[in-house]
Amino acid sequence: MGVMEKEIKRQLDILxxxxxxxxxxxxxxxxxxxxxxxxxxxxxxxxxxxxxxDLHLGHAVPLxxxxxxQDLGHKAVLIIxxxxxxxxxxxxxxATRPPxxxxxxxxxxKTYTDQAFxxxxxxxxxxxxxxxxxxxxxFSFETILKLTARFTVAGLLVRDDFMKRYKAEQxxxxxxxxxxxxxxxDSVEIRADIELxxxxxxxxxxxxxxxxxxxxxxxxxxxTLPLLEGTDGVxxxxxxxxxxIGLTFEPADMFGKVMRVPxxxxxxxxxxxxxxxxxxxxxxxxxxxxxxAADLEAEKLDPRDxxxxxxxxxxxxxxxxxxxxxxxADFDARFRRPRLQTVxxxxxxxxxxxxxxxxxxxxxxxxxxxxxxxxxxxPKLLVLTGGAQSTSEGRRLIxxxxxxxxGELITDPATExxxxxxxxxxxGKRKVYKLTLLPINS
RNA sequence: GGGGGAGUGCCCGAGUGGCCAAUGGGAGCGGGCUGUAAACCCGCCGGCUUAGCCUACGUAGGUUCAAAUCCUGCCUCCCCCA
Numbered sequence: 001m002g003v004m005e006k007e008i009k010r011q012l013d014i015l016x017x018x019x020x021x022x023x024x025x026x027x028x029x030x031x032x033x034x035x036x037x038x039x040x041x042x043x044x045x046x047x048x049x050x051x052x053x054d055l056h057l058g059h060a061v062p063l064x065x066x067x068x069x070q071d072l073g074h075k076a077v078l079i080i081x082x083x084x085x086x087x088x089x090x091x092x093x094x095a096t097r098p099p100x101x102x103x104x105x106x107x108x109x110k111t112y113t114d115q116a117f118x119x120x121x122x123x124x125x126x127x128x129x130x131x132x133x134x135x136x137x138x139f140s141f142e143t144i145l146k147l148t149a150r151f152t153v154a155g156l157l158v159r160d161d162f163m164k165r166y167k168a169e170q171x172x173x174x175x176x177x178x179x180x181x182x183x184x185x186d187s188v189e190i191r192a193d194i195e196l197x198x199x200x201x202x203x204x205x206x207x208x209x210x211x212x213x214x215x216x217x218x219x220x221x222x223x224t225l226p227l228l229e230g231t232d233g234v235x236x237x238x239x240x241x242x243x244x245i246g247l248t249f250e251p252a253d254m255f256g257k258v259m260r261v262p263x264x265x266x267x268x269x270x271x272x273x274x275x276x277x278x279x280x281x282x283x284x285x286x287x288x289x290x291x292x293a294a295d296l297e298a299e300k301l302d303p304r305d306x307x308x309x310x311x312x313x314x315x316x317x318x319x320x321x322x323x324x325x326x327x328x329a330d331f332d333a334r335f336r337r338p339r340l341q342t343v344x345x346x347x348x349x350x351x352x353x354x355x356x357x358x359x360x361x362x363x364x365x366x367x368x369x370x371x372x373x374x375x376x377x378x379p380k381l382l383v384l385t386g387g388a389q390s391t392s393e394g395r396r397l398i399x400x401x402x403x404x405x406x407g408e409l410i411t412d413p414a415t416e417x418x419x420x421x422x423x424x425x426x427x428g429k430r431k432v433y434k435l436t437l438l439p440i441n442s
Numbered sequence: 443g444g445g446g447g448a449g450u451g452c453c454c455g456a457g458u459g460g461c462c463a464a465u466g467g468g469a470g471c472g473g474g475c476u477g478u479a480a481a482c483c484c485g486c487c488g489g490c491u492u493a494g495c496c497u498a499c500g501u502a503g504g505u506u507c508a509a510a511u512c513c514u515g516c517c518u519c520c521c522c523c524a
Contacts, residue, residue, distance in 0.1 A: 232468095232469090233480075241453090241469080242452085242453085242468090242470075243469085253479095255479095257479075259479060260478075260480065261478095261480075262478095262480045262481075263478085263480065263481095264480095302477065303477070304477040304478050305477085307478065308477095308478085331478090335478075335479065379491075390488085390489065390490085391489085391490070391491075392488080392489060392490070392492080393486095395491090396471085396472075396486060396487075397471080397472065397486095399472090399486085400472040400473060400485065400486065402471085402472045402473075403472095414491070427472095428472060428473095429472090429479080430479075
């Protein structure tokens with residue numbers, strides 16, 4: 001095998017790892033070959049819809065793949081779909097999604113790129129960011145007619161979710177047909193060699209190929225990535241399923257959420273989900289993933305430790321190493337060896353993230369929460385600290401043995417405690433507060 | 443333009459006059475257990491210093507001793523025909 005062939009194979013192995021589909025099957029190999037022969041980087045497109053400001057680990061999957069391309073010297077082009085977002089994203093369940101204002105889109109796009117830069121290489125040689133309103137926004141109706149004439153209704157109806165909805169007699173907005181068209185045009189505009197997307201994007205990616213051909217460009221290769229399961233280990237990660245791990249979550253929360261992901265999904269090989277996270281959420285190269293898999297299999301690596309490392313890496317990426325270290329120490333202290341009861345004496349030392357809650361004498365006497373002698377009804381205290389939404393919830397927590405004040409279990413919802421400052425209040429396993437008493441006039 | 447259907451707690455969804463703060467599932471929360479905030483088991487899951495009271499079933503009225511349930515207007519959504 002020649003040097004060239006070896007390099008092609010190396011890149012192909014890395015880039016196709018973890019991919020769900022590569023269409024056409026040998027397309028990626030051909031693109032890499034051309035890239036090497038002509039000594040030019042491939043243009044790799046990833047489209048982003050700035051409709052939702054909250055990004056989660058699932059969104060990071062294509063970003064990781066994009067990064068792999070960058071690391072091999074290729075050029076990532078991030079398309080911010082600000083134009084499509086203005087129209088309002090019709091795909092999926094949430095039927096009434098109000099069109100966003102330009103300001104919102106701008107803010108969302110900023111949030112997105114801020115997060116994306118934590119994964120991507122921001123070297124301008126390797127990364128370009130384009131807003132599709134730049135070209136789509138100025139299209140005349142005539143241009144649109146010419147564009148749409150290149151697609152047929154039957155062709156669009158082939159699309160899985162359109163067909164399903166059509167058969168199920170669910171509504172399909174006319175403008176929804178234009179989505180693939182717009183996205184396809186983006187590929188033409190930037191002359192994409194490869195476009196990445198989730199499995200739900202397959203159709204749109206293929207539409208790009210179709211349109212590029214009409215514009216006499218070499219059609220792009222569509223590379224789809226599997227959807228990452230959420231913290232339930234079953235359904236795809238999504239905010240609407242409440243199983244997501246947000247990229248902006250508090251470090252401790254983020255760490256815990258990763259730890260909480262099951263080792264494997266139902267009826268899947270052991271540890272498959274841990275490995276999937278390594279591969280997709282962290283973008284580990286195939287040989288490293290294989291090594292972890294082997295160690296797990298041989299019981300050289302404890303699955304708990306594998307997951308802990310995973311959690312650390314995730315937090316480190318988005319929140320920094322220090323935060324990751326702290327989150328890990330915190331997790332160990334709270335959930336690992338000792339039960340909380342026995343460790344309580346040391347809680348203050350061990351628990352790294354312990355929000356100090358200031359109880360203001362002045363404002364709370366006015367609200368009749370804190371009495372003049374410094375005592376307070378516990379359910380009220382729980383609300384003041386933010387540990388409970390309502391005194392009713394506070395009551396429940398107490399009734400269910402979830403509340404400790406100065407290490408002592410509170411069992412009666414009517415209990416009042418005296419606050420002098422410095423007391424530790426624990427609510428459940430996760431919430432620990434240190435109370436600070438603010439004197440009057442401070 | 444015409445005909446039909448629907449709006450219930452964070453989400454899905456039962457409930458068609460009193461037994462409804464409203465079945466069930468999911469999410470969430472507390473406890474137990476544990477390598478794990480997994481799995482599993484038990485409990486909670488509108489508010490209120492809570493054996494009681496208040497507010498709630500799109501919205502505004504009405505019928506009734508009594509309404510999520512019946513009637514009317516309005517709003518929103520969906521389907522079919524054109």
